[in-house]
Amino acid sequence: MNANERRQHPRIETALPLRFTFGNATYDTSLIDLSAAGIRFRTPLELALMGRVQIALELPGSDEGAAVPITVTGVVVRSDPIDEDGGRMYDTAIFFQECSDADSAKLDRFVSGRLG
Numbered sequence: 001m002n003a004n005e006r007r008q009h010p011r012i013e014t015a016l017p018l019r020f021t022f023g024n025a026t027y028d029t030s031l032i033d034l035s036a037a038g039i040r041f042r043t044p045l046e047l048a049l050m051g052r053v054q055i056a057l058e059l060p061g062s063d064e065g066a067a068v069p070i071t072v073t074g075v076v077v078r079s080d081p082i083d084e085d086g087g088r089m090y091d092t093a094i095f096f097q098e099c100s101d102a103d104s105a106k107l108d109r110f111v112s113g114r115l116g
Contacts, residue, residue: 009035012114020094021054022047031057036107038074038095046090047076053094059110068106073098 016031018041032040039055047053053074058067074094082091099107 009037009108010111010115011035012111014114016057016059019056022051032091034107035111036096036104038077038093040091040093042082042084042089043092044087044089046081047079047092049076049079051076052097055094055096059106068110070103070106072096072103 011033012035013033014031016034018029018031018039020027020029020041020043022045027043027045029041029043032042034040039057053076055072055074056069058069061067074096076092077095078091078093080091082089096104
């Protein structure tokens, strides 16, 4: 069984902007993929495994609607070094630990709507 078969929540590729806070600093990057249970992104920072991360992102609204803000707390479950464009980056995965029911429903709707 591969990792995709074990996932409880479907995952989509997306390049949405992402702001995260780790320790006392805040950083901007963009998503690689997203599910209702977590995200993956690249950062030049190596984040400590099981470290807590505050996540803020905005899901695109409908054609006439405003962006939908999402705020969650997660833990680092992977921070793998990779070489990218001549520099060191970390492929980082966050599992959502604290997500309101409302934000979880927004994430589910967004991901489901893009699965085709």
